[in-house]
Amino acid sequence: MTVQEERVDDNLLLDSLIEKATQASTKTVAVAAAEDSEVIKAVVEASERNLAQFILYGNQEKINMLLESYNHNIRIVHAETTALAAELAVKAVFTKEADVLMKGNIPTNTILKAVLNKEYGLRTGNILSHTAVFEIPDYDRLIIITDAAMNIAPNLEQKAQIVKNAVSIARSIGIDHPKVAPLAAVESVNPVMDATLDAAALTVMNKRGQISSCIIDGPLALDNAVSIMAAEHKGIHSDVAGKADILLVPTIEVGNVLYKSLIYFAKAKTGAVIAGAKAPIVLTSRADSSESKLYSLALALCCAKN
Numbered sequence: 588m589t590v591q592e593e594r595v596d597d598n599l600l601l602d603s604l605i606e607k608a609t610q611a612s613t614k615t616v617a618v619a620a621a622e623d624s625e626v627i628k629a630v631v632e633a634s635e636r637n638l639a640q641f642i643l644y645g646n647q648e649k650i651n652m653l654l655e656s657y658n659h660n661i662r663i664v665h666a667e668t669t670a671l672a673a674e675l676a677v678k679a680v681f682t683k684e685a686d687v688l689m690k691g692n693i694p695t696n697t698i699l700k701a702v703l704n705k706e707y708g709l710r711t712g713n714i715l716s717h718t719a720v721f722e723i724p725d726y727d728r729l730i731i732i733t734d735a736a737m738n739i740a741p742n743l744e745q746k747a748q749i750v751k752n753a754v755s756i757a758r759s760i761g762i763d764h765p766k767v768a769p770l771a772a773v774e775s776v777n778p779v780m781d782a783t784l785d786a787a788a789l790t791v792m793n794k795r796g797q798i799s800s801c802i803i804d805g806p807l808a809l810d811n812a813v814s815i816m817a818a819e820h821k822g823i824h825s826d827v828a829g830k831a832d833i834l835l836v837p838t839i840e841v842g843n844v845l846y847k848s849l850i851y852f853a854k855a856k857t858g859a860v861i862a863g864a865k866a867p868i869v870l871t872s873r874a875d876s877s878e879s880k881l882y883s884l885a886l887a888l889c890c891a892k893n
């Protein structure tokens with residue numbers, strides 16, 4: 588029996604998100620800059636599986652060419668530039684014509700500029716943060732990594748909100764009381780290493796009820812966070828060590844490198860969204876596969892309000 592077959596709960600595979608999303612399939616997704624073969628593949632598959640309806644914003648000629656081989660009735664709205672495609676897609680969500688926003692073939696900062704627009708953007712009072720759910724071959728559960736794409740070097744207050752956003756995503760996919768590991772390079776508090784100080788503060792904030800619905804314990808290095816053997820070897824006794832569901836990274840560089848190393852070295856699958864906005868935002872790397880984009884759509888649809 589493989590580790591995959593030994594998973595404690597088969598509902599915690601990314602495929603189960605597609606099933607869940609299909610059950611609530613009355614939502615519309617606005618795609619910014621849809622002119623990309625992997626985006627189109629994911630959109631067509633999602634349409635065929637009745638996950639959602641789509642409005643594709645971007646270069647109409649290129650989108651039509653990519654859709655040529657498919658039998659579809661997906662709406663396309665032409666936009667001269669990717670920035671305009673982002674603006675129109677964000678406005679569609681702002682006016683509630685769409686329920687979910689999706690990043691297409693567009694740099695992350697271009698879509699985020701539209702998302703953060705003061706007049707029609709999707710900000711709430713909360714911090715927005717990137718949350719990626721990973722299914723990793725030969726690992727026994729889903730792992731959530733935050734933040735690999737949006738917050739550059741979050742301070743303690745921002746980290747607390749990033750954890751709250753990730754906990755809410757975890758709960759929406761059935762991980763009711765997630766274990767959170769604030770990562771650092773070491774597992775003891777070191778006054779000259781900010782990541783360890785913030786991790787310790789987050790642990791106390793959780794114990795005092797300032798961050799609820801989860802268990803936080805840190806600082807933990809990556810090995811002690813995800814491997815019980817490593818934690819035991821280092822003599823670390825913790826409710827989270829070796830069993831973390833959510834890995835809070837200290838900076839965007841750590842998160843982005845971890846995200847891409849799981850995909851390229853470990854052949855992991857991912858579904859990723861920006862949480863904390865008025866509506867979920869599908870945000871994968873432009874280079875991610877259509878499969879990852881489909882999982883991200885499913886994750887966003889599971890998180891979208893009814």
Ligand SMILES: CCCC(=O)OP(=O)(O)O
Nearest residue numbers: 695735736846871872873
């Ligand atoms: C982790 C997703 C954000 C990201 O790095 O996107 P790009 O690879 O498209 O820049």
